[in-house]
Amino acid sequence: LRMPKIWAFITDFFTYETTKSVVVKSRSVGIINRVVQLLIIIYFLCWVFYHEKAYQVRDSGIESSVMTKVKGFGYHNNRVMDVADYVAPTQGAAVFCIITKLIITENQFQGFCPEVIPTRLTLSLFLCLFFSLSLPLSLSLSLPPGIITGACVNSSKGRRCEMEGWCLAEDDKVHMQPMMEVENFTIFIKNSIRFPMFNVTRGNFPSSLNATYIRSCTYDPEHNLHCPIFKVGEVLRYTGQNFSTIAQTGGEIAINIEWQCNLDESEERCEPHYSFTRLDAVFQKNGIAKGYNFRFAKYYKNENGTEFRTLHKAYAIRFDILVTGLAGKFNTVPTLINVVAAFTSVGLVRLLYSDCMFQKEAMQYV
Numbered sequence: 001l002r003m004p005k006i007w008a009f010i011t012d013f014f015t016y017e018t019t020k021s022v023v024v025k026s027r028s029v030g031i032i033n034r035v036v037q038l039l040i041i042i043y044f045l046c047w048v049f050y051h052e053k054a055y056q057v058r059d060s061g062i063e064s065s066v067m068t069k070v071k072g073f074g075y076h077n078n079r080v081m082d083v084a085d086y087v088a089p090t091q092g093a094a095v096f097c098i099i100t101k102l103i104i105t106e107n108q109f110q111g112f113c114p115e116v117i118p119t120r121l122t123l124s125l126f127l128c129l130f131f132s133l134s135l136p137l138s139l140s141l142s143l144p145p146g147i148i149t150g151a152c153v154n155s156s157k158g159r160r161c162e163m164e165g166w167c168l169a170e171d172d173k174v175h176m177q178p179m180m181e182v183e184n185f186t187i188f189i190k191n192s193i194r195f196p197m198f199n200v201t202r203g204n205f206p207s208s209l210n211a212t213y214i215r216s217c218t219y220d221p222e223h224n225l226h227c228p229i230f231k232v233g234e235v236l237r238y239t240g241q242n243f244s245t246i247a248q249t250g251g252e253i254a255i256n257i258e259w260q261c262n263l264d265e266s267e268e269r270c271e272p273h274y275s276f277t278r279l280d281a282v283f284q285k286n287g288i289a290k291g292y293n294f295r296f297a298k299y300y301k302n303e304n305g306t307e308f309r310t311l312h313k314a315y316a317i318r319f320d321i322l323v324t325g326l327a328g329k330f331n332t333v334p335t336l337i338n339v340v341a342a343f344t345s346v347g348l349v350r351l352l353y354s355d356c357m358f359q360k361e362a363m364q365y366v
C-alpha cells in the first residue's frame with residue numbers, strides 16, 4: 001500500500017511545470033514594466049558593475065612595513081640638536097616623536113625636599129600648615145612629583161610641603177623657547193606593502209626614481225606626488241595646524257598612506273595616496289590633556305656610588321604613519337553572482353507587478 005505513494009512522489013519529482021502567463025495588452029502597464037526594468041539594468045551596469053566593480057574579488061588584508069628617517073639640525077637652549085637628541089624612539093618605526101621643547105632638570109638625587117609647583121601651593125600649604133597631616137592625593141590640583149610627607153619646610157620661595165622623591169623637584173612651568181627649526185626638518189618614509197591574495201608587492205616610490213631626485217625633493221600634492229620626503233612644516237600646514245602652537249604644546253599627527261589598487265589595470269598604477277590629519281584635534285578644546293608630552297631620564301653615578309639623574313620633560317609632535325589598502329581583481333565567482341542578481345532583479349519586477357498591479361489592470365480587460 002505504501003509503494004504507490006513513493007512512486008507517485010518520484011513521478012511528481014521528475015516532472016516539469018511552467019506557470020501559465022497572461023499577456024496584458026495595456027500600454028501603460030507595458031511602459032511602466034519596461035521603464036522599471038531599464039532603471040534596474042542601468043543601476044546594475046553603472047553603479048554595481050562600473051562604480052562598485054562588483055566583478056572583482058577584494059583584498060583588504062594589506063601587509064605593510066614602514067621605515068622612517070628624520071633629518072635636520074636645530075637650536076634648543078643654546079645647544080645644537082641632531083636626530084639622536086630629538087627623535088624618540090630612535091628605531092625609525094611607523095610611530096615616532098620629534099621633540100620640539102625640552103624642560104631639563106639636572107642632578108636629581110633621592111631624598112627629601114620642598115615641592116615647587118605653585119598651582120598646588122595654596123591648597124597643600126593650607127593643609128600642611130593647619131593639619132600637619134599627610135596630604136591626600138585627591139585633594140591636590142595636580143600630582144606632586146614625589147610622595148608628600150606631611151611636614152612643612154622652608155624653601156627659597158617660602159613655606160612648602162615636604163616631599164620625598166627625586167630632589168630637587170622639577171619646575172615644568174618655566175618658559176622655554178621651542179626649537180623652531182623643526183619646521184624645516186624632513187621625514188623620509190619607506191613603505192612596502194603586499195596584497196597576499198594576489199601576491200602583489202609595491203613600494204611607495206618607484207624604483208625608477210633616481211637617487212639625486214630623491215635626495216633633493218619634498219612631497220607636494222601637485223608637483224611631487226611620488227616624493228617620499230615630507231617637510232614637517234608642510235605636513236602641519238596640510239592638517240591646518242599652526243606650527244608655533246603645536247611646537248609649544250606638542251600634538252599628534254597622522255600621515256595616512258592609502259593604497260587603492262585596481263589590479264585589472266597595470267600594476268604600475270597601484271600607487272599610494274597621502275593624506276594628513278591631526279589625531280588629537282578633538283581634545284584641543286579640552287582644558288586638560290592638551291597637546292602631547294612625556295618624560296624620560298638619564299641616570300649617572302658619582303664617585304661615591306650615589307645615583308643621580310637628569311630628568312627631561314619633552315613636548316613632542318608625534319607622527320603615526322597609518323597604512324590602509326584595498327585591491328580588486330576580476331574573478332568569475334562575484335561576476336556570476338552579480339549577473340544572476342541583476343537578471344533576477346529584472347525578473348522580480350514582473351513578480352511584484354503581477355501581484356499588485358496586474359490584478360487591478362486585468363480586471364478592466366477581463
Ligand SMILES: *[C@@H]1O[C@H](CO)[C@@H](O)[C@H](O)[C@H]1NC(C)=O
Nearest residue numbers: 179180181182183184185233
Ligand atoms: C626654514 O627654511 C626657510 C627656507 O630655507 C628659511 O627661510 C627659514 O628661516 C627656516 N626656518 C627656520 C625656523 O629656521
